[in-house]
Amino acid sequence: MKSTVPTRSSLIVHFTFHVQFNFAGNPAIYFQKTSHHSRKDQTMAGSTLGIIYRITTWGESHGAGLGVVVDGCPAGLPLTENDIQLYLDRRKPGQSRITTPRKEADAVEILSGIFEGKTTGTPISLLIRNTSQRSRDYSEIAACYRPGHADYTFDQKYGFRDYRGGGRSSGRETIGRVAAGAIAAKVLSEFGIRLQAYTKSIGPISIDPAAFDPAAIRETPTSMPDRDASARAEKYLADCMNNYDSAGGVIECVIDGVPAGLGDPVFEKLDANLAKAVMSVGAVKAVEIGDGIEVSTRNGSFNNDPFHMENGKIVKASNHAGGILGGISDGSQIVLRAHIKPTPSIFSPQDTVNRQNEDVRISIKGRHDPVIVPRAVVVVECMAAITLLDALLVNAGAKMDHLKTIYKN
Numbered sequence: 001m002k003s004t005v006p007t008r009s010s011l012i013v014h015f016t017f018h019v020q021f022n023f024a025g026n027p028a029i030y031f032q033k034t035s036h037h038s039r040k041d042q043t044m045a046g047s048t049l050g051i052i053y054r055i056t057t058w059g060e061s062h063g064a065g066l067g068v069v070v071d072g073c074p075a076g077l078p079l080t081e082n083d084i085q086l087y088l089d090r091r092k093p094g095q096s097r098i099t100t101p102r103k104e105a106d107a108v109e110i111l112s113g114i115f116e117g118k119t120t121g122t123p124i125s126l127l128i129r130n131t132s133q134r135s136r137d138y139s140e141i142a143a144c145y146r147p148g149h150a151d152y153t154f155d156q157k158y159g160f161r162d163y164r165g166g167g168r169s170s171g172r173e174t175i176g177r178v179a180a181g182a183i184a185a186k187v188l189s190e191f192g193i194r195l196q197a198y199t200k201s202i203g204p205i206s207i208d209p210a211a212f213d214p215a216a217i218r219e220t221p222t223s224m225p226d227r228d229a230s231a232r233a234e235k236y237l238a239d240c241m242n243n244y245d246s247a248g249g250v251i252e253c254v255i256d257g258v259p260a261g262l263g264d265p266v267f268e269k270l271d272a273n274l275a276k277a278v279m280s281v282g283a284v285k286a287v288e289i290g291d292g293i294e295v296s297t298r299n300g301s302f303n304n305d306p307f308h309m310e311n312g313k314i315v316k317a318s319n320h321a322g323g324i325l326g327g328i329s330d331g332s333q334i335v336l337r338a339h340i341k342p343t344p345s346i347f348s349p350q351d352t353v354n355r356q357n358e359d360v361r362i363s364i365k366g367r368h369d370p371v372i373v374p375r376a377v378v379v380v381e382c383m384a385a386i387t388l389l390d391a392l393l394v395n396a397g398a399k400m401d402h403l404k405t406i407y408k409n
Helices: 081-091 135-141 151-158 171-189 214-219 227-242 270-279 292-297 373-395 400-406
Strands: 010-021 027-038 054-059 065-071 108-110 124-129 194-202 249-256 284-289 307-310 313-316 334-340 350-353 359-362
Touching: 054 171, 065 171, 081 108, 081 171, 081 373, 124 171, 171 194, 171 373, 194 214, 194 227, 194 373, 249 373, 270 284, 270 334, 270 373, 284 292, 334 373
Parallel strands: none
Antiparallel strands: 010 027, 054 065, 065 124, 108 124, 194 249, 249 334, 284 334, 307 313, 350 359
């Protein structure tokens, strides 16, 4: 019999230098010590994102509830449940024919971190209870691996899986991200930074930039800023549903008011962190910044954005880079796009394999979105907000001038 001897793990301690300030203008410099045991076979949960503005999401689609713990939010920010609810309502299910019919209030409860209507600088804990689970819809496929889902890979990693809607890999996990992003967006608005995401395309239907109507983003079921394109997309989705199929699409997010200088030049590039944050959303398969993949076919003479002076400021004549150069924001509009795959839960029969390694054919039941894109618009927007706020807070200690401004005698 082969015996296994536990290997010795080495303790790694990290010291991180942070500058944090509140809305009353009172700064604080502190060292954060983190430690973990390094082993070749160590696994990490991966439910936490951020350096200073840190979020940890928790919960499952068919559990008692979901939520998020937000750490690093400056003290003194006026914040109510309604500030967060406005964002959660944008991703809430059951609001149109092209979303899942699952009905959830998605009402947020603030459990900590708020006193007399303002943030205290301590962790903010948010809870959203599940009220409309139907786990029986998944009982027939409990032992099967749904094509396009994380069922097989979860089983390979953990040795078991929560088959009720996918557990942590369910799109419902993003509710905690949106709640944390709503707080981040409110902080960013204090600095004049504004984010707007919308549906750029669904299947073969794309918006016409000449018909761009910001009001239509919240008024059309597709979240398209082009009402004619939205109507055509709705018809296309109806055809998909009649054929027991689904569709993908593209979400675009534009960010205005970002100052130059956010991000770092190597491993903490702003565009890299935005891409990671958005790619961590389950249905996203590609992320573009600026002109994205089109730059690979261009010449430098076209792709470079010329600088010039305008009203005493350095500006660019074009924005092919999408507002980021060398991993650092350049002060112009940041543009990113997320490519969303078709909903994998379709009602057509599909070939797969079960846990007994047998070939089987399954038909998925339950309540599923024929297209993920409209409800994912606010998710992409919030992941961008979380990333930008973290970069803003990290950047506070980048220059001695910054520190001298904060810590005046």
